[in-house]
Amino acid sequence: MAIHHHLRLLLGASLLAFGGVAAASPTFAVEMKSGESFSDVAARVRNSVVSVSAQVTEELGSSSARRSRGEGSRGPKKGQSVLQKTSVGSGFIIDASGIIVTNNHVIEDGNTVFVVLPDGSEVKVDRVIGRDTKTDIAVLKITPRANKPLTPVSFGDSSHMRIGDWVIAVGNPFGFKGSVTAGILSGRGRDISAGPYDDFLQTDASINSGNSGGPLFNARGEVIGINTAIFSPSGGSIGLGFAIPSNTAKRIVEQLRKHGEIRWGWIGARLQTPSDDIAEHLHLDHAEGALIARVDKGSPAEAAGLQEGDVVLAFAGTSVKHARQLPRFIAQSNVGEDADVLILRNGEKKTVKVKVGRMIEADWSGALPLSQQKAKRQKLGKISFAPLSDDLRSRLGLSSDAEGAVVSADESRVVARGNLNPGDVVIEAAHGPVRTADELDQRLTQLRALSRSQATLTVRDASGAIRFESVSLDQD
Incomplete structure (x- = not known):
């Protein structure tokens, strides 16, 4: 402990x-x-x-x-x-x-x-x-x-x-x-x-x-x-x-x-608590619930159709106020039983049945560390995104076919104060996949043209953990 x-x-x-x-x-x-x-x-x-x-x-x-x-x-x-x-x-x-x-x-x-x-x-x-x-x-x-x-x-x-x-x-x-x-x-x-x-x-x-x-x-x-x-x-x-x-x-x-x-229960989902900005983007009334940042392949969560970006509002009839609660609710469930999971997806609530699996140590996947949950709105003015070269894929330990845009910075101290860090890879923006740095730039430009003030990014860090970040589109 x-x-x-x-x-x-x-x-x-x-x-x-x-x-x-x-x-x-x-x-x-x-x-x-x-x-x-x-x-x-x-x-x-x-x-x-x-x-x-x-x-x-x-x-x-x-x-x-x-x-x-x-x-x-x-x-x-x-x-x-x-x-x-x-x-x-x-x-x-x-x-x-x-x-x-x-x-x-x-x-x-x-x-x-x-x-x-x-x-x-x-x-x-x-x-x-x-x-x-x-x-x-x-x-x-x-x-x-x-x-x-x-x-x-x-x-x-x-x-x-x-x-x-x-x-x-x-x-x-x-x-x-x-x-x-x-x-x-x-x-x-x-x-x-x-x-x-x-x-x-x-x-x-x-x-x-x-x-x-x-x-x-x-x-x-x-x-x-x-x-x-x-x-x-x-x-x-x-x-x-x-x-x-x-x-x-x-x-x-x-x-x-x-x-x-x-015999702990397990469904195979990586979670984080939505920030106020992300909650607004996801049409939540308040920053509550557990945001699914990753669904493990072959897991009960995947079999039930849970998706990255879903927000779990209740599990087996118990309200979920923040991400650290949900792993405990799941763990204390009976292995093999179905649990009703209330989620918010694209602004609409729906209930999904998930058959609770049994956790083994290697499978444990719960709330992200608190250091990765304090998602603040970040400006992009002094943060740049580089294409994924073969050299970067090798240095970051990524597969040869990995796609996305790598975070870099003109002033590294600016990035260090936020939650985007050099080496993070943006793999999704505004609910769409990001394959290249140019594609990310196009998505952000489109959002600005729509007078959007922020964007929600899906980010993979050097350890392979996936999380959501809210960034300001203000270029000042």
Whole structure:
């Protein structure tokens, strides 16, 4: 999981190791009322929260071992040939048979994983049932001890949580086991750029390093989130914590328990959020939806007749506000099922049925990076377009029959401030193909003659990614 700027995973002093799986258990009947204490709920749920630790053993001299030596790691003893570290986080029991849920980042590097139960006893994890890097969830299995039954908690419905509702976080921050903090639900649907399907709950309940994988409860003692990350310039809590919603976690845990892996949905389309200029050109009332920039050959999207330039407004009955939402909606769909996709094409709305395929890593195609989505209107006055010569095709890694117009510049700094970059290839303008630089010039001239103030270009960059750009036709 990539973490940017001050966003931090909630790991312990070294690394982390945990495990967990979901299963049904009775919902606690205790609910806190206004003016009451959290003590009754906390007393019940604390016995279901565990500490998870992962031991990481690396051979000395390996690149990972060299990176690891530093804060929180022990140096080798004389004659020692390996480097050992321990990472600590949290987890929670969801089934009395010994199923535990935690964050994947807590255990992903561990050679051996241990769980410390609420009574202080340590149990070695029998196996990792499954884990998913995209949502950062892992499910573990331990063997319960005779005459010491485990106390599970159940998942609640995160969609029923409202902004301002009370929440309770339980975990092991900095090794302080069974710590309970309270706050409110501060936000939902947060995208923190931690993964492709971000949809985090936000809370001001104090969570810190070591809370990773621990539960976020509602006032009834139901798990409505898995604490995963904080935003902090210092590493400590400043009231900006993020948790995976229980409705996401339940589905992931069920699949991990059933299949040992996640079967993500996929349709094979590259997406971007329309800018205001592109939205106007596409006859959208607002800059919303997911603009299809590329359709993969042989994909479900191609089979359904989806086209580049279509704007997806809704998927399976759920409105699409921006491009980063749609990959998550698709991924969470059932593989093999038909989904109704509402699109806007040439100013008209229509519904297309798409049979959801199964994603494999090599097939993942979702929203373009944010750096490629901030499409601003750009002037063409100091940007020129060169024909595609054989030499340029070779330098840009294009096929020998590739067509289009290559972006160049009289003043490269002008291009650098916009989204058209030297080496980009314009392959379409105003809904028509561009085969040569002269053809692009003719299309732009025609648009100016029609008193058009802007043009929408389809651009392929050096990596092969396709996107739409809006450019001003003002030559000043």
